[in-house]
Amino acid sequence: MVDMRIEDARKMVIQASLTILQKGLIVGSWGNISLKIEKDCFAITPSGRNYDKMKLDDIVIINADGKKMMGERTPSSETKMHMAIYAANPRFKAIVHTHSTYATAVAAMRKPIPPLVEDMAHISGGMINVAPYAISGSEELAANAVAAMGDSNAVLLANHGAVSCGKTLEEALTVAELVEKSAQIYCITASMGGGFLLDEKNIKTIRNFYKDHYSKRQAGKEL
Numbered sequence: 001m002v003d004m005r006i007e008d009a010r011k012m013v014i015q016a017s018l019t020i021l022q023k024g025l026i027v028g029s030w031g032n033i034s035l036k037i038e039k040d041c042f043a044i045t046p047s048g049r050n051y052d053k054m055k056l057d058d059i060v061i062i063n064a065d066g067k068k069m070m071g072e073r074t075p076s077s078e079t080k081m082h083m084a085i086y087a088a089n090p091r092f093k094a095i096v097h098t099h100s101t102y103a104t105a106v107a108a109m110r111k112p113i114p115p116l117v118e119d120m121a122h123i124s125g126g127m128i129n130v131a132p133y134a135i136s137g138s139e140e141l142a143a144n145a146v147a148a149m150g151d152s153n154a155v156l157l158a159n160h161g162a163v164s165c166g167k168t169l170e171e172a173l174t175v176a177e178l179v180e181k182s183a184q185i186y187c188i189t190a191s192m193g194g195g196f197l198l199d200e201k202n203i204k205t206i207r208n209f210y211k212d213h214y215s216k217r218q219a220g221k222e223l
């Protein structure tokens with residue numbers, strides 16, 4: 001019998017993959033997306049498969065032990081990182097890993113994105129930190145990403161890209177776009193002599209408003 005939760009998750013992951021491709025947040029088959037199905041089980045994009053050619057069976061289902069339960073292909077090489085982020089952050093149900101241009105440029109500088117604009121403060125609560133470099137697919141990279149993310153919804157990976165998380169796949173996609181936009185604003189303001197940072201008190205207020213109300217309104221759970 002077909003488990004509709006699994007099939008629905010696979011459809012959502014494929015749709016989200018096409019979205020990040022169309023928005024220019026990834027190219028080819030790089031980057032990856034996962035979506036939790038239940039407590040210790042999630043759907044994830046396969047390794048090295050172009051997003052515009054993916055079929056439902058290509059999306060791999062991973063169990064609590066990190067083993068492949070279903071799917072014909074090899075799971076994303078960053079599966080360990082997705083597992084580590086879910087384990088450390090039970091609040092997250094979806095992860096979008098992108099190699100978008102400006103976020104990756106800042107990550108290659110090994111600098112955090114500073115809190116210059118309010119929408120970024122909503123999703124980060126301050127800096128978007130950069131995790132120290134470790135080769136892609138390694139347990140070291142997974143640990144570095146978890147440690148650098150802290151309470152934020154996003155983190156940069158040095159010389160690599162960005163990781164964006166959410167309570168829903170929709171939220172994780174929005175975070176991925178906001179990370180890229182924030183990195184772009186950082187680069188533009190830096191080229192003009194540098195912008196003014198939001199102060200910590202206001203950032204805290206903005207972050208709490210996002211957690212308590214704004215993200216719920218976006219998800220249709222508050223009027």
Ligand SMILES: [Zn+2]
Nearest residue numbers: 031136160161
């Ligand atoms: Zn990557």
